[in-house]
Amino acid sequence: MATNFPAELVYQRPESFTEALTHYCPGCTHGVAHRLVAEVLDEMGLREKTIGVAPVGCAVFAYNYFDCDFVEAAHGRAPAMATGIKRMLPDRVVFTYQGDGDLASIGMAEIVHAAARGENISVIFINNANYGMTGGQMAPTTLPGQKTTSSPYGRDVEQMGFPIRTAEMLATLDGAGYVVRRSLHDPKNIRQAKKAIHLAFEAQVRGLGFSMVELLSTCPTNWGLTPVEALHWVEERMIPFFPLGDYKIAPALEELRIR
Amino acid sequence: MATNFPAELVYQRPESFTEALTHYCPGCTHGVAHRLVAEVLDEMGLREKTIGVAPVGCAVFAYNYFDCDFVEAAHGRAPAMATGIKRMLPDRVVFTYQGDGDLASIGMAEIVHAAARGENISVIFINNANYGMTGGQMAPTTLPGQKTTSSPYGRDVEQMGFPIRTAEMLATLDGAGYVVRRSLHDPKNIRQAKKAIHLAFEAQVRGLGFSMVELLSTCPTNWGLTPVEALHWVEERMIPFFPLGDYKIAPALEELRIR
Amino acid sequence: MPGIPMPFPAAWGCGGYKVLHQVIVRKSLEQTMQTEIVIAGFGGQGILFAGQVLAYAAMDAGNVVTWIPSYGPEMRGGTANCTVIVADEEIGSPLVRNPKGVIALNLPSFDKYEPLVVAGGTLIVNGSLVNRDVVRRDIRSAIIPANELAESLGDKRLATIILVGALLVHLPVLPHEAIEQALTDHLPERHRKLLPLNFEALRTGADFVRKELAAKAV
Amino acid sequence: MPGIPMPFPAAWGCGGYKVLHQVIVRKSLEQTMQTEIVIAGFGGQGILFAGQVLAYAAMDAGNVVTWIPSYGPEMRGGTANCTVIVADEEIGSPLVRNPKGVIALNLPSFDKYEPLVVAGGTLIVNGSLVNRDVVRRDIRSAIIPANELAESLGDKRLATIILVGALLVHLPVLPHEAIEQALTDHLPERHRKLLPLNFEALRTGADFVRKELAAKAV
Amino acid sequence: MPVRGWIEVSEKYCKGCELCVSACPQKVMSLDMEHLTPKGYHPARLSADGCTGCAICAIVCPEAAIAVYREIPARRARAVAA
Amino acid sequence: MPVRGWIEVSEKYCKGCELCVSACPQKVMSLDMEHLTPKGYHPARLSADGCTGCAICAIVCPEAAIAVYREIPARRARAVAA
Amino acid sequence: MTRKLLKGNEAIAEAAIRAGVEGYFGYPITPQTEALEYFSRRMPELGRAFLQAESEVAAINMLYGAACTGARVMTSSSSPGVSLMMEGISYIAGTEVPIVLVDVMRGGPGLGNIAPSQGDYNQIVHGGGHGDYFPIVLAPASVQEAIDLTVLAFDLAEKYRSIVFVLVDGNIGQMMEPAELPPMQPVKRSNPDWAVTGAQGRERRILSSIYLNPEDEEVVNLRLLKRWQPIEANEIRYKEYDLEDADIVVTGFGTAGRVSLSAVRQARAEGIRVGLFRPVTLNPFPYARIKELAERVQSMLVVEMNTGQMLDDVMRAVAGKVPVEFYGRLGGTVPFPDEVLDEVHRLAERPEPPNGNPRASWMERLAAAEK
Amino acid sequence: MTRKLLKGNEAIAEAAIRAGVEGYFGYPITPQTEALEYFSRRMPELGRAFLQAESEVAAINMLYGAACTGARVMTSSSSPGVSLMMEGISYIAGTEVPIVLVDVMRGGPGLGNIAPSQGDYNQIVHGGGHGDYFPIVLAPASVQEAIDLTVLAFDLAEKYRSIVFVLVDGNIGQMMEPAELPPMQPVKRSNPDWAVTGAQGRERRILSSIYLNPEDEEVVNLRLLKRWQPIEANEIRYKEYDLEDADIVVTGFGTAGRVSLSAVRQARAEGIRVGLFRPVTLNPFPYARIKELAERVQSMLVVEMNTGQMLDDVMRAVAGKVPVEFYGRLGGTVPFPDEVLDEVHRLAERPEPPNGNPRASWMERLAAAEK
Ligand SMILES: Cc1ncc(C[n+]2csc(CCOP(=O)(O)OP(=O)(O)O)c2C)c(N)n1
Ligand SMILES: Cc1ncc(C[n+]2csc(CCOP(=O)(O)OP(=O)(O)O)c2C)c(N)n1
Ligand code: SF4
Ligand code: SF4
Ligand code: SF4
Ligand code: SF4
Ligand code: SF4
Numbered sequence A, B: 001m002a003t004n005f006p007a008e009l010v011y012q013r014p015e016s017f018t019e020a021l022t023h024y025c026p027g028c029t030h031g032v033a034h035r036l037v038a039e040v041l042d043e044m045g046l047r048e049k050t051i052g053v054a055p056v057g058c059a060v061f062a063y064n065y066f067d068c069d070f071v072e073a074a075h076g077r078a079p080a081m082a083t084g085i086k087r088m089l090p091d092r093v094v095f096t097y098q099g100d101g102d103l104a105s106i107g108m109a110e111i112v113h114a115a116a117r118g119e120n121i122s123v124i125f126i127n128n129a130n131y132g133m134t135g136g137q138m139a140p141t142t143l144p145g146q147k148t149t150s151s152p153y154g155r156d157v158e159q160m161g162f163p164i165r166t167a168e169m170l171a172t173l174d175g176a177g178y179v180v181r182r183s184l185h186d187p188k189n190i191r192q193a194k195k196a197i198h199l200a201f202e203a204q205v206r207g208l209g210f211s212m213v214e215l216l217s218t219c220p221t222n223w224g225l226t227p228v229e230a231l232h233w234v235e236e237r238m239i240p241f242f243p244l245g246d247y248k249i250a251p252a253l254e255e256l257r258i259r
Numbered sequence C, D: 001m002p003g004i005p006m007p008f009p010a011a012w013g014c015g016g017y018k019v020l021h022q023v024i025v026r027k028s029l030e031q032t033m034q035t036e037i038v039i040a041g042f043g044g045q046g047i048l049f050a051g052q053v054l055a056y057a058a059m060d061a062g063n064v065v066t067w068i069p070s071y072g073p074e075m076r077g078g079t080a081n082c083t084v085i086v087a088d089e090e091i092g093s094p095l096v097r098n099p100k101g102v103i104a105l106n107l108p109s110f111d112k113y114e115p116l117v118v119a120g121g122t123l124i125v126n127g128s129l130v131n132r133d134v135v136r137r138d139i140r141s142a143i144i145p146a147n148e149l150a151e152s153l154g155d156k157r158l159a160t161i162i163l164v165g166a167l168l169v170h171l172p173v174l175p176h177e178a179i180e181q182a183l184t185d186h187l188p189e190r191h192r193k194l195l196p197l198n199f200e201a202l203r204t205g206a207d208f209v210r211k212e213l214a215a216k217a218v
Numbered sequence E, F: 001m002p003v004r005g006w007i008e009v010s011e012k013y014c015k016g017c018e019l020c021v022s023a024c025p026q027k028v029m030s031l032d033m034e035h036l037t038p039k040g041y042h043p044a045r046l047s048a049d050g051c052t053g054c055a056i057c058a059i060v061c062p063e064a065a066i067a068v069y070r071e072i073p074a075r076r077a078r079a080v081a082a
Numbered sequence G, H: 001m002t003r004k005l006l007k008g009n010e011a012i013a014e015a016a017i018r019a020g021v022e023g024y025f026g027y028p029i030t031p032q033t034e035a036l037e038y039f040s041r042r043m044p045e046l047g048r049a050f051l052q053a054e055s056e057v058a059a060i061n062m063l064y065g066a067a068c069t070g071a072r073v074m075t076s077s078s079s080p081g082v083s084l085m086m087e088g089i090s091y092i093a094g095t096e097v098p099i100v101l102v103d104v105m106r107g108g109p110g111l112g113n114i115a116p117s118q119g120d121y122n123q124i125v126h127g128g129g130h131g132d133y134f135p136i137v138l139a140p141a142s143v144q145e146a147i148d149l150t151v152l153a154f155d156l157a158e159k160y161r162s163i164v165f166v167l168v169d170g171n172i173g174q175m176m177e178p179a180e181l182p183p184m185q186p187v188k189r190s191n192p193d194w195a196v197t198g199a200q201g202r203e204r205r206i207l208s209s210i211y212l213n214p215e216d217e218e219v220v221n222l223r224l225l226k227r228w229q230p231i232e233a234n235e236i237r238y239k240e241y242d243l244e245d246a247d248i249v250v251t252g253f254g255t256a257g258r259v260s261l262s263a264v265r266q267a268r269a270e271g272i273r274v275g276l277f278r279p280v281t282l283n284p285f286p287y288a289r290i291k292e293l294a295e296r297v298q299s300m301l302v303v304e305m306n307t308g309q310m311l312d313d314v315m316r317a318v319a320g321k322v323p324v325e326f327y328g329r330l331g332g333t334v335p336f337p338d339e340v341l342d343e344v345h346r347l348a349e350r351p352e353p354p355n356g357n358p359r360a361s362w363m364e365r366l367a368a369a370e371k
């Protein structure tokens, strides 16, 4: 599209991304979450001092997309691995990127203790209400009644238990410095999600303890919806159960305003 | 002591106890907690339908003292083991008895998920601010500044993290039907602890989901105090950090009054 | 099944595998027959199902059969293929390096399998998605505009079945009727109405090849 | 230590165990000497510490030595004992079935170890806590009212050291001076003021036995 | 006059921890320093008059070593006897 | 007159998910059904006038496939040129 | 009964259901997930217990608890998940309660990949958990065997109060073959006299793996060992193909065995006197039979989808009597029959002297081939 | 330097500190806790990282992360705790980062007890985690060896990017012996070219154990195997006592080796020509040397504190050349020298024909003795 007026670039692919094409399904908001992290690393100038920890889950190949050092953790153990790295290299920035199966199911002990320890790491937590990678089984975040490949008759809370509101739970821990929930279902919420990610890294840089941003995210493939329908499902089904909000904000962060 | 007036027995060793002498250190309130459970089993007539799950910790031999069926779990996994039993025998009463290292450290994932599932079991949780059995190491409940054999300079919350208030945390879960904290440091509190244990079993019998009674308990041996001093330490040091109270009470239980 | 019975009381038995040791005696070679078919392309082309249809048909015809999928290193949207082996005695390897028949549904599969088909074997290619000819002369082959044919039948998902129809002309391991029966029995309920179209697809593929053969014969 | 040096560059080395294979040639039997001492009783009697004192003394005297505790199945308040072996070459088993010397601090230990002491060995018993005599005649033995003696010295925790003093009369594996030095070096800071008393306890024990011996000699 | 009661401490179970001694509101308990249980502890005992049978000692005892008896008030005693 | 802008969609990255199409407040985007990317998707494109360079499409794009340009207001453009 | 075309993972699940499994506890992991998903559909239908645990650690401990009630219970997983179960497995062994565990092996170590592998042989057969214990290990090579051995697994587990592993590689789990399912068995709780069920009208029961007194623990260890003796005597299973007149024995389990079968047939067609020995029980391992074979053949070839884990056991059985050679594919790759055939050709052409280190010579051949 | 009387567990910790360990992550468990407690005192003093993890699962994964930075790091645990580490161990092996892990074995299986045992031999030596990997395993038999081998462990781990286990039984951990500590080494971060430290001024680095393409994973598996070859060639360690003219070889590691030494000496005093072979590296295992010995002696006796786990490896080395006998104590019991001596007497009196199943004949003797 040719133009004849003077123009400036207002958005381009973040520098903290590599050139690799993601393996995510079309329209999966894992990609949006990645992009926001990369933008924040760009804006804060952290790429060269950041070490990422990838989970086992759809984001297992996250390390292919970020142009920073990365390790790949065992399923659920990213917070422990990040702890090991951070203790050896306290002046580096360490973040984990984890799904809801990874963080809230098998990795529950590790995330609770990282938060309780006030471990100075940042956690990007993708809540997509199922196990994406293994083909859509029930996750701790699967909504009551939701059908998945391992709750084929819908999640029966009597038998399979209630979904876990992770952010609310971790916010009860003294070590948690910044714990919020955001959503990726529309531009406004995406912008707020990015601010939250910025604050999470900010909290880490300032040594304010454990920070986590829970992001409501889509899984069009396993939900059996189009990408756009999936965004609506987040808004209509997930947000009522997982209210967006700030669950723990260290006082030192409250003053901070991110544009 | 001979008497010459007509008299009645107002207290005796509960029937749900075996004849075995405990291996607990003199004055350790693990024994009190045991006694309360046994009394409740007696009063509710549950001995013959109850299956206990012993932890790894000082209470590892709990099964020697209760005259009911018992299994011995792996460290921290008592809630999972209890789940397996309860799912096979839904009409039996299943309880775990766990220490703070067992439940809140290594067993964190299992307890959170048992609570989230609303698993219909009762948990007696002994918070004694350290790992008694292995010789007094730091537990997730060790108070800030408290010296233990693995925090010899006192618990430095910056390095070793903050103590976890388990009852408060689990109360955030929808599956939790009854979650309270009580203390064993004086007769009044012991009585309240017993009522709580009664309600916990009551919750289970009525199918109201996961129930847990956190009990502040002494470890005179590893605290380096006499049994009586240890009671004061609970009152003066532990209760301020771990406030006693009801953190989650299913509505169906609220009406219930236990004498 | 011959074998030594389990050494414990019947109370323990529940109809299971009680054989201790089994000695299998080989058939003479002339008696044996084994046909391997690979269907390869990318996910979403109905490849796994087409293979299963072959397998059902073979089973119902009294054959020994294996069906095995293999996924490329990419988890989704990547390559997908399956191997079906039809035989008349216990099948050894469920995968072979040099199959007797290959249906290649896209260019990467065509490139990969053309050199692998066993000499004298058959290669059927979806011409709609490749841009070159078959090079080998020691195999039977056909390039079939399956997508176009399928769309002309009214549903582009029929491409793979068209190619199956074509394959069976060169590699007559099973009669069309068997395939039709398998489709009848196993087409998922929600696709039931497509059954007649599937039959037609089979014929379309077969006819395409027969016409080509006839043309060559001329 | 003889041996083949590690096959990798010095940069890797950090003073560690670089020996690949080692061939140990036995001393002739006349040259070897090994003494095993068991101290047994229940927890809180200072048993482990007394053993360590023997071990320190032996080490400082240039001997090879091992000290090993063993706990009963009860974790606390239960039995406690330790074995000290003093030798002049690499020690094999740190535990022996038939020790040369035993100090038994309570009845269960007395019952357990009396039959186990090697013929010609020494058994020292805390008479304050047992109610019977030594039966065996093929060993040297002494029953010593150690608690009473200790209390008369002013501290009942000295009982075990008294018995050590007694043992060394019959089993002179180390001179008193060596024990005194070890006590001086290793008594925990908070018990420092008890050092002279400990020395006296050693002597008390020894004197008790010597007197008994003298009495018998008469 | 307050209710009268008494307690029995089992020598098998008592570990001499003194929790009962310190909890007894009547301060009528003490350890028996003259005596050792089979496990080697000085057991608790009722060492003065004034026990009310309130069972507080039993409530705090970690070893369930105490049995508590209480006088049956005259009226009820009669009823029971009847 | 509103600000003018335009976008560039990378054929390498775009997966034709339509999130941008549905998010564009000006409704000036659509998938190019005539065309397949190397990975086999119909890519998004600017298909009508009226792009304001608001970058909302880029904000929702999971593949970071969109670059957005915006007209420099005349005054600033002059300043820049100077 | 008619045969159905069944996928290995689902066939195992349905076989377990028909064998009367009352409880399944598991966690999703490729390439085993179809089994879990199948149970999630069928168990609630039948009013039996299905629970997706929060992790494999939880799953094995739920299973432990469930097994303590005397019910028929099982789990399934794949390599990394099975590693997480090692503590629980050791506890179950020490407590002497029966369980069935299906391991659908994938490429490793670590996260590896989801392709079929046999890299868990040692972990499963030789004790990946701490302490001494002796699990029964069954290795099916087809969907029908997977069904039959799953049913057998429950019988053996209960008969010997033992852990029984069904060890399959991803191929067996993913493959479809016609197979016959056993008839549906009624769920019958055998109420064994050790099960904890509530001490109603009987002495209480305790199930535990703690024996603080080493002498007591030694008794338990010996009991486990003694229980193993009749298993070794009575439960060894294997299949032999064309071995009557064989000079060369190829041996491999599961998929490696099947691949070898194709190679053996081809070699026979070429007139080479070769046969296949396929162990069905990996534990107890058919030592004696391999020893017998070693007395009468000229060489052996072990084929595995790992670096030669079963090889060590074969060598122990052969005890230097004939040369043993090894061929392996690693990390999720599956050999084609022609690769095995090449090895058979080599052996047929120049039988080598007894080979003390087949793994090393295999690697030499690999290195030579690379050049 | 002067010798000090040191407890095994603490000596290991101090040795590691002097070898420059920068990070320790662990979880309390008897009989290893003294090491953790020692680190908790010393590491903060030195400004190095000590962290009590929430579990062994967390500890091994913290260690994994820490090792990825290229720092010298270690953990220690005991049997049940080590079982929980199996997944992490397999990941570390697959990622090829160096770690040191001390296992102070206790009686098992399950919760078992806290007495010394050697029941984890197979788990540690033959792969308790999933997939193919090859850890180096060092087995000290004295406090001095525990010190020396701990220091060596770090060197080997870094040299070969390998997991190194220091495998001790509870006796070695609890025992005090005079020993010499190495001088304090300065902490030097070697900054290896694979470590993740932040991509400052260089290409980013990735450490992972996933190789989704089986062919890639096969390359990794082969790399691990090839790396193992020089280790097998250069790192085998053992000690020999009185073997020059021996007719009987007793072999055992750790405490079992020491106990055997006493028996051997006694037997020598009685004029029996017997010697001791004590493996110091259990992996790589001294196969070749045992094979050599088997050529020239009349019989072998394997002594272990388990049901004969190393026995299998010895038998593979001996390959039927001489009779092998076994003597084991189980579940936390430690043999006395006289028990081993009895076995030596038996062997000296009537050497038996090669024994294909030493475990079975040992059990027969046990059964006979019981009667
Ligand atoms: C120990 C272990 N258990 C199970 C698996 C299989 N597995 C891989 S990813 C995954 C779940 C991923 O779900 P989630 O964390 O929600 O991530 P998503 O794919 O939804 O982003 C599971 C169970 C594994 N790799 N390792
Ligand atoms: C897997 C495992 N890790 C560690 C241990 C060692 N261990 C036994 S008990 C215990 C802690 C017990 O503390 P807690 O649960 O607080 O119980 P307490 O003794 O204080 O009542 C530990 C770490 C073990 N047995 N198993
Ligand atoms: S499976 Fe779901 S979460 Fe995973 S990439 Fe696809 S849409 Fe995203
Ligand atoms: S160690 Fe502490 S918790 Fe354990 S029995 Fe003794 S006092 Fe109680
Ligand atoms: S019953 Fe009451 S008054 Fe009597 S001894 Fe006990 S506490 Fe004291
Ligand atoms: S509280 Fe119980 S155990 Fe303690 S002294 Fe009193 S009676 Fe004895
Ligand atoms: S920049 Fe704004 S107006 Fe232009 S295409 Fe994107 S969303 Fe539409």
Ligand code: SF4
Binding pocket: A027, F009, F013, F014, F015, F016, F017, F018, F019, F020, F021, F043, F044, F060, F061, F062, F063, F064, F065, F066
């Ligand atoms: S949002 Fe991105 S990937 Fe999706 S269609 Fe638009 S440009 Fe393509």
Ligand SMILES: [Mg+2]
Binding pocket: A057, A099, A100, A101, A126, A127, A128, A129, A130, A131, A132, A139
């Ligand atoms: Mg998810």
Ligand SMILES: [Mg+2]
Binding pocket: B057, B099, B100, B101, B126, B127, B128, B129, B130, B131, B132, B139
């Ligand atoms: Mg505790």
